[in-house]
Amino acid sequence: MIRRLCVDECVGATGNLSPPMSNKAKKTSNRLTVLFVNSNKLAPGLYGDRNNLFLSVRPSGSRSWVFRFRERGGNRIRDMGLGTAGLDGVPLQAARDRAVALSADLRAGRDPIADKKVAQRN
Numbered sequence: 001m002i003r004r005l006c007v008d009e010c011v012g013a014t015g016n017l018s019p020p021m022s023n024k025a026k027k028t029s030n031r032l033t034v035l036f037v038n039s040n041k042l043a044p045g046l047y048g049d050r051n052n053l054f055l056s057v058r059p060s061g062s063r064s065w066v067f068r069f070r071e072r073g074g075n076r077i078r079d080m081g082l083g084t085a086g087l088d089g090v091p092l093q094a095a096r097d098r099a100v101a102l103s104a105d106l107r108a109g110r111d112p113i114a115d116k117k118v119a120q121r122n
Helices: 002-011 092-107 112-121
Strands: 045-048 053-057 063-070 077-084
Touching (some): 077 092, 077 112, 092 112
Antiparallel strands (some): 045 053
16 A cells, blocks of 8 residues: 555656656756766866856866867867866866957957967966
8 A cells, every 4th residue: 555655656647757847847957067077987078168268178087178169160170278167277167268268269259269379478
């Protein structure tokens, strides 16, 4: 009898094993968290956030922020480093803010890599 009650509550009137979820609950956030960025057990690869911001983890375990974008009028994908990530590097929120600013520069027709080279020369 207890088992039957559990099945009835879990299955519900529709026969599904889980209750229906709203559209908002189904969406998962693809945003990185500070805890995830500082984790010691990340496999090598790229981990996406938003606004073309990625956390790049190398096989050695070093991490860096990468802004990835497509060249205007071309198919070439370019990567721009935003600094190291982790406890001693650029914080997650600062990297997000920089990615938003770079996206705005791209929409305005500026090349962020060329702008960075000009700034380094001066």
